[in-house]
Amino acid sequence: xxxxxxxxxxxxxxxxxxxxxxxxxxxxxxxxxxxxxxxxxxxxxxxxxxxxxxxxxxxxxxxxxxxxxxxxxxxxxxxxxxxxxxxxxxxxxxxxxxxxxxxxxxxxxxxxxxxxxxxxxxxxxxxxxxxxxxxxxxx
Numbered sequence: 001x002x003x004x005x006x007x008x009x010x011x012x013x014x015x016x017x018x019x020x021x022x023x024x025x026x027x028x029x030x031x032x033x034x035x036x037x038x039x040x041x042x043x044x045x046x047x048x049x050x051x052x053x054x055x056x057x058x059x060x061x062x063x064x065x066x067x068x069x070x071x072x073x074x075x076x077x078x079x080x081x082x083x084x085x086x087x088x089x090x091x092x093x094x095x096x097x098x099x100x101x102x103x104x105x106x107x108x109x110x111x112x113x114x115x116x117x118x119x120x121x122x123x124x125x126x127x128x129x130x131x132x133x134x135x136x137x138x139x
Contacts (some may be wrong), residue, residue, distance in 0.1 A: 001025060001082060013050065016071050018057035025078065027061040028071040034059040035068055045073030 006022035007014045016023060016035060027033040034057045048070050076087040083090050090105035107111045112113045119138040 001078075003029070004101060007074065007078065010081055011074070014074065015053040016057050016060075017053070018054060019059040020057060023057075023061045025075070028068075028075050031064075031065050032062050032069050033068065033071050034061050034064065035071060041105050045070060046077070049077065108121070 001010070003026040004024050006024055007028060008022060010025070014023075018034075020034075023033045024033070031049040035052060036055060052070075078088050080087050088106040095101075096104050096106060103115075108116070120135040123134045123136050
């Protein structure tokens with residue numbers, strides 16, 4: 001895989017309206033593609049990835065950093081396309097297994113969630129945090 005190649009070389013359906021140079025794999029990896037975060041309407045991300053063709057890029061790729069979980073979902077589709085395997089298998093066999101990470105899982109399921117650490121957040125999500133606010137388990 002050429003990190004400087006346009007994403008569309010590997011995912012021909014990937015399209016963003018833009019007057020700038022194409023978005024590359026490197027741009028997605030560095031959160032500098034200039035794309036939106038996504039709507040998170042579906043956990044899989046294919047809908048949001050496809051819907052990018054209805055958006056207009058307002059900045060050149062590579063110029064600004066903006067976190068994009070959608071960009072990483074697109075990278076997942078790219079890895080699935082290149083390897084012919086589901087992303088969870090790619091993560092398991094190329095990262096977790098070689099590092100002997102036996103208590104780490106490539107996806108969150110109902111079963112793995114039972115063993116996950118519990119995070120906490122402020123009871124109030126509609127105002128700034130304050131030491132007097134109670135903490136509750138996060139979603």
